[in-house]
Amino acid sequence: MTQARVLIISPALADANNGNWQTARRWSRMLSPAYQTTIAQTWHGEPFDVMLALHARRSADSIAAWARAQGAVADAPGLAVVLTGTDLYRDIQIDARAQASLAYAQQLVLLQESGPDALPPALRHKARVIFQSTPARDKVVKTVHHVRAVMVGHLRDEKSPQTLFAAARLLQGHPDIFIDHIGAALDAELGAQAQACAEQCPHYRWLGGLPHEATRRHIQRAHLLIHASRIEGGAHVVMEAVRSGTPVLASHIAGNVGMLGPDYAGYFAPGDAQALADLLLRCRRDQASNHPHADNFYHQLQAQCAQRAPLFAPAAEQAALHALVRDLLP
Numbered sequence: 211m212t213q214a215r216v217l218i219i220s221p222a223l224a225d226a227n228n229g230n231w232q233t234a235r236r237w238s239r240m241l242s243p244a245y246q247t248t249i250a251q252t253w254h255g256e257p258f259d260v261m262l263a264l265h266a267r268r269s270a271d272s273i274a275a276w277a278r279a280q281g282a283v284a285d286a287p288g289l290a291v292v293l294t295g296t297d298l299y300r301d302i303q304i305d306a307r308a309q310a311s312l313a314y315a316q317q318l319v320l321l322q323e324s325g326p327d328a329l330p331p332a333l334r335h336k337a338r339v340i341f342q343s344t345p346a347r348d349k350v351v352k353t354v355h356h357v358r359a360v361m362v363g364h365l366r367d368e369k370s371p372q373t374l375f376a377a378a379r380l381l382q383g384h385p386d387i388f389i390d391h392i393g394a395a396l397d398a399e400l401g402a403q404a405q406a407c408a409e410q411c412p413h414y415r416w417l418g419g420l421p422h423e424a425t426r427r428h429i430q431r432a433h434l435l436i437h438a439s440r441i442e443g444g445a446h447v448v449m450e451a452v453r454s455g456t457p458v459l460a461s462h463i464a465g466n467v468g469m470l471g472p473d474y475a476g477y478f479a480p481g482d483a484q485a486l487a488d489l490l491l492r493c494r495r496d497q498a499s500n501h502p503h504a505d506n507f508y509h510q511l512q513a514q515c516a517q518r519a520p521l522f523a524p525a526a527e528q529a530a531l532h533a534l535v536r537d538l539l540p
Contacts (some may be wrong), residue, residue, distance in 0.1 A: 213246045214245050214303065215246045215258045216241055216246065216248070216258065216262065216529070216535060217253060217260070218247060218250075218264070219251065219273075220234035220383060221421065223249070225250060227479065229439055230264045230265060233264060233292070234345075235249070238529065240531050241526040242533065245535065252271065252385060253321050254278065258288075259288055259540070260290070261288050262535075263290070263293060263315075264294050264535075265292070265296075266298075266301060266309075267301040267307055269291075273314050273315070274310065276289050276314070280445075282414075283313075284313045284314065284317055285314075285315070285316050287538075287540065289314060289315050289317075289538070290317040290538055291311050291315035292318050292319040293318065293319065293322070293325060293371075293443060295368075295441065295442055295444070298465075299328060299442070299463075303484075304370070312329070316336070317338060317538060318336045318337045320328075320337055320468075321339055321342055322339065322444035323339050325468055334537075340531060341529040341530075342446060342449055344446070344450050344524070346519070347453060347455070350364050353433075354497060355384040355433065355500055356389050357388070357493060358432050360428050360434070361390070362393060362413045362428075362429065362539075363373050363437075363439070364393040365397055367440070368439060368440055368441055369393070369438065370438040370440045371404065372436055373438040374391060375403055375404065377389075377483040377484075377487045377490070378414040379407070380487040381411075381490065382410075383402070384413075387490055389436075391404060391415065392425055393418070393419060394427060406532070409509065416482065429447065429450055429454050430456065431528065433497065433508075434493060435447060435451035437459070437460040437461065438457055438461050439480075439483065440463065440480050441463065442465030442466060445465065445467060447468070448460065448469045449522035451515070452469075452515045453522050455516070456509070456515075457511035458476055458511070458515060459476045459478065459486060459489050461480040461481075462476070463480055470514070472510075473514075476511045492507050492508075493511070496508040511536060531535070
C-alpha cells in the first residue's frame with residue numbers, strides 16, 4: 211500500500227533555528243514512518259496528499275496555490291494552516307493574505323488553548339488545538355545560594371528584550387540574582403542594547419545564539435525561565451522549561467496564558483520591568499527561605515508547572531498530529 215505524502219511548509223528552515231523550524235522538524239519525525247514527509251519553504255505543485263502550512267501570512271503563497279490546485283475558494287481538501295504566533299495575534303487582523311489563508315484551510319491548528327478565541331467566530335468550527343511537546347528532562351539539583359534566570363529568544367521587538375534589560379538594571383543591587391539571555395541579534399539595535407546592559411550589569415550575560423541542545427541545558431539548569439514576549443502563539447521555550455522542571459515568569463498575554471493556564475501565578479504585565487523584577491525578588495526570597503510549601507511562591511510556581519507538564523508530552527502531540535492528518539486525507 212502506498213504511503214500518503216505529507217508536505218510541511220515552514221517559512222524557516224534549519225539555519226534559522228527558530229520555533230517554526232523546530233515544529234516542522236518534530237512533526238516530520240512524528241509522522242514518519244506512517245507517512246512520507248517533506249519539509250519545504252514553498253510548494254511548487256509537487257504531488258502531496260496533505261499540506262500542513264506553518265504561519266498564515268508567511269506561507270500564504272503556498273496555501274493559495276494549494277487551494278487553486280484543488281479548485282477551492284474555501285476549505286481546500288487536505289490543507290491545514292497552523293497559526294504559530296504573529297499571524298494569530300497580528301496578521302489575521304490586518305493582512306488580507308493571512309485572512310485568505312484562514313478561509314482556504316480545511317483545518318486551523320492552534321498551538322495553545324487560548325488560540326481559538328483569536329479567530330473570527332465564523333471560522334472557529336475549523337479550529338483544533340495541538341500542544342507542542344518535548345521530552346521530559348531530569349530535574350537538576352539547584353543551589354539555594356542564588357537564583358539564575360534565563361530568557362530565550364532571538365533579539366527582536368516581539369520578544370520584548372527591552373523589558374529584560376530594564377529589569378536587569380533594576381536588580382543591580384541584588385548580586386544573588388543572575389540573568390542569562392540567549393538569542394541572536396536579529397535587530398542590530400537590540401544587540402547593541404544587550405551589549406550595553408551586559409557592560410553595565412555584571413549579573414546579566416548575553417550569550418548570543420546557541421544550538422538547541424545547549425539552550426535546553428541552560429533552561430534545565432536555571433531556577434527560572436523568563437518569557438517577556440509582547441506577542442506569541444505558543445512558545446517552545448515555555449513548554450521546554452515546564453518539561454525540565456524549571457518554572458516560568460511570563461508576560462500576561464494570550465499566547466502564554468494558553469500554555470500555562472489562566473490561574474498561573476507567575477505572570478507580569480507586558481513591558482512591566484518593575485513587575486518582572488519584583489517577581490524575581492519574590493522567587494529569590496522564597497527560594498532561600500524555609501517557608502512552608504503552601505506559603506512559598508517559588509514552590510507554587512513549580513507545582514503549577516508540574517500540573518501542566520503532561521500537556522506537552524510527545525505522545526500526546528503525536529496522537530493529535532496523526533488524528534489531524536487522518537482527518538485531512540481524502
